[in-house]
Every structure is written in C-alpha cells, then in structure tokens.
Amino acid sequence: MALKKYFPVFVLPTLLAFIIAFAVPFILGLFLSFTEFTTVVDAQWVGIANYVRAFSNDDFLNALWFTVKFTVVSVITINVIAFALASLLTKGLKGTNLFRTVFFMPNLIGGIVLGYIWQLIINGVLQFFDVTITYDPKYGFWGLVILMNWQLIGYMMVIYIAGIQNIPTDLQDASKVDGANRWQTLRNVTIPLVMPSITICLFLTITNSFKLFDQNLALTAGAPSKQTAMLALDIYNTFYGRIGWEGVGQAKAVIFFVIVAIISFAQLAMTRKREVEQ
C-alpha cells in the first residue's frame, strides 16, 4: 500500500512529540532513580540507595498510607452514591435530565478551583468548633473525601446510567413476574448486568483518587506538617522542596508508577476474564 511511504506525514509529528514529552523523560527518569543528581548531567550511579531512602522516609510512608486510606474510602462512597443516584434517575420520572445536568457539573471544574471552594466551606463549618481544616489531619482527610465525592459522583453516575439503560427492561419485568422483590432484582439481575460499568467506575475512581494532586495542593497543601500530603504531593515536595533529594524523589516516582501500573493491569485482567466468560 502506498500509505507506508507517508510515514513522515502521518506518524512523525506525533512520534516526535511523544519522544520528547514522554519516551525520553520516562527512560531518563528510570535511570536517574538509581543516581544522585541535581541537574541531570551531574548524575552519579548509587544503585538502589534512593529506593532504600524512599522506603525509610516517614513522609513517604505516611503519604502512601494516607493515599491508600483515602482511595478505599472515596472509591466506596463515590460508587455507592453514584449507583444509587443512577438508579433513581433511570426510573422514567420527569425532569431527570435537569438533575443529571446538576450532578455532573462539578466534574468539569478544575482541581485547584475545587480545592479552594471546599476550603471555604469546610473552614466555615469547622469555625463552629473553633478550628480550621489544617488543625488535625482527620479534617483534611474527610475534607478531601467530601471534595472527591462532590467531583466524581456525577461522572460515575453518568456511566452507571448508560449501563442501566442498556439492560433490556423485559429482564427486570421477568424477575418481577417470577416474584423477586426489589432487593433480589437489584442483586441478581441489575448488578450482574451492569458489571462492566462497575468495573470501569471502580478503575476510574481508584486511579483518580490515587493520583490526586491539584485538589490536595489547594485544600490543605499537606498541612498540618505534611500529614495530609498524598503520594503525588509528597513526590512533588521531595523534588522541589528538598535540595539533594532529587534522586529520592525520582525513586518515589518510580514506585508510584509501579503501583499505578499494577492497578491498571489488574483492571485489564479483570475485564479480559469477564469477556471470556460471556
């Protein structure tokens, strides 16, 4: 086919941009995680020393634990509420489009702006107890959970709505005729049939929660004393806040990448497995 000769037109622009923005920085990043450096060119090989330092760094371990806790709580609350709202909005009631519009809107607002919106609200509420969000890490934790719920519920709800609308109505009717109650219909008919949507939503909420940065920076910036810093923020602070720790920052970033990659492959494996079963 003649197309093959057109490589410079069709592929080269994307490929060049990709090499500069991603491929070179990725390989360089892997390499630098095994070195000590401040400006890339002065890199000195140190083996796994950076990884040892990363895993013995309290800030990093705290951020890792905080991120895991935050992800678990957010994923559960977001998906339960989003699924409940989606099932309310698919009952054929009038005016559901208006509600869908409202619930989805926060998803479009950027993380920095979201962070400051909720900082105002949460500090306003905490004022009645004479404290602020940075007084205790638990306020920052629940503040982030609330923020994340507000942002992602609408997004997940829209995906669940699409999933529920794909279920043939006669299946639900049939289960009613067979004498199933609401709960049985939900458990044995609706949920198995929207499983693909559930997998997608779980994956999206897990990765979005795990990689959270902007909202974290704007809402608490890690305060008090880095106790509410999540992984992405901790990596950022290590790079740009501590001279001589660049190598450790890069090692932390590689660890972060490996965790995210494992989550992604688990999701892929789950999707594949189910496709085989069907």
Next chain:
Amino acid sequence: MNGVTKAGVLKTLIYFVLAVVGVVFLAPIFIVLLNSFKGKFYISEEPFALPNDETFSGLENYLSGLEKTGFLSAFGWSLFITVFSVLAIVLFTSMTAWYIVRVKNKFTKALYFIFVFSMIVPFQMVMFTMTKTAGELGLDTPWGIVLIYLGFGAGLAVFMFCGFLKSVPLEVEEAAMIDGCNPIQTFFMVVFPILKPTAITVAILNAMWIWNDYLLPYLLIGSEYKTIPIAVQYLRGGYGSVDMGALMAMLVLSIIPIVVFYLFCQKYIIKGIVAGAVKG
C-alpha cells in the same frame, strides 16, 4: 388504589431525595458566589451569611482580583493552549492511528503498544525529567507546551482512534485510492469525516484535561505565562495572607466559562465522557 398511592408516595420521596442532593451539589458554588460580593475580611468570619449593608462590597473583589492575578491574560493563555493543543492532538493522532491500523507490521504494532503503555504512567514519573528536557529544547513557551501536550495526549487519543478505525471497512478507502487519491487526500476526504464522533470525544476529554491542568504548565511556563489554575493558585502562593475576596471572585470567574461551555455542549460532553470511559 393502594398501589397507586404507594407509587405516588415513592415518586414524591424520590423527587425529595433528588432535590436535597441537588441543593447539596449547587450550594458550594452558590456560597462562593455570595462571598465574592463581601468585603474580604468578612468572608472567613461568616462564610454562610448573606451579604448585608455592612459586608457588601460590590465588584471590589473582582477588580482587585483581576489586577492581582492578571486573570484576563491567564484566560487568554488558557484558551490559546487548550485550543491549539486539542487541534494538534485530534489532527496528528488521528493520522497516526490510521497509519497504525492500515500499515500492519511489527513496527506499527510496537508503536501502538508504547502509546497505550504511556496511558498508565502517572505524570510524577516524568515530571522532573520532562521539564528539564523541554527546557533544554526551548519548549518552555506557549507553543512549546502545545507540542508537549500532543506528546502526552497521544496515548489515549491514538488508542481511541485505533479502536474505532478497526471497525471501519476498507472498501471506501480503497475506492478513493483507485480513483487516484493519494493517502493524504484519502485521509482528509474519506477517513477523517468517518472519525468525527471519536474526534469529538477525544477533543472533549483533552480539552477538559488541558484547560484544568495545573502542574505541567506551572512547571514549564509558570514563571512567565499564567493559565487560569496557575493564576488562582498564585493568589495563595504570592502573598503572606490570602486575599479571600480576590480568591472568591477569581473562583467565580474560573467557573463561569466552564458552566457556559457545559450548558451549550452538554450533550456532546456527557456522550464523550461515557464513550471515553468505556474505551479508556
């Protein structure tokens, strides 16, 4: 009769729940809007109070915020970067995807795999090295960042275009080629029009990401050019104590363009989001 009343009660209950949730969803934005009209020292004191004669400050916060953050130029840069990056991503990655799908060999297979792989790599992994590389190459400019966004956005976009192209039959393209079209003409006259739904999805997903992105533009061009998120964050970073009035006003100004865009393109946005999620 009993059944009808029961259904009626249930319906009322559902509407009640939805209305309560709706209020909870809108309240934060409404509260920020209210506070943007209050004097800056009254905001933290009583954030939930309505503005009154004493606390109302008119447009003062907006004027001081615009001045302090350079919001108008930030809006301009956000628009510039988002529009050109999205155009570049849609144009170049759709061409690349067509090449990958139609020229099947080991090289294009490897290319596809690497693009897909890049989707799972978090930004922090390449944050430092990308900023250095781009800086070395003189790409720390608004045009340079467009190229960086093309590189970063390539993974998801190539993946989505390839997914769609695999289901497009070859016949039409072959007919165009036989009629004497070269591949470039074939792509723009025959293939690209077929790709339109996927192109809209790719454009929306990338526009949302780039418009709201903070860290990448901050690290790359933040010292010279501010985008909207950088301008908002600057209010906190640049001063000892935060000017809450200016902050509230800038939050409102940041939300308005998004809401307007959303209300006009809601159908495409929600469709695009669902399609993007299902494939991504």
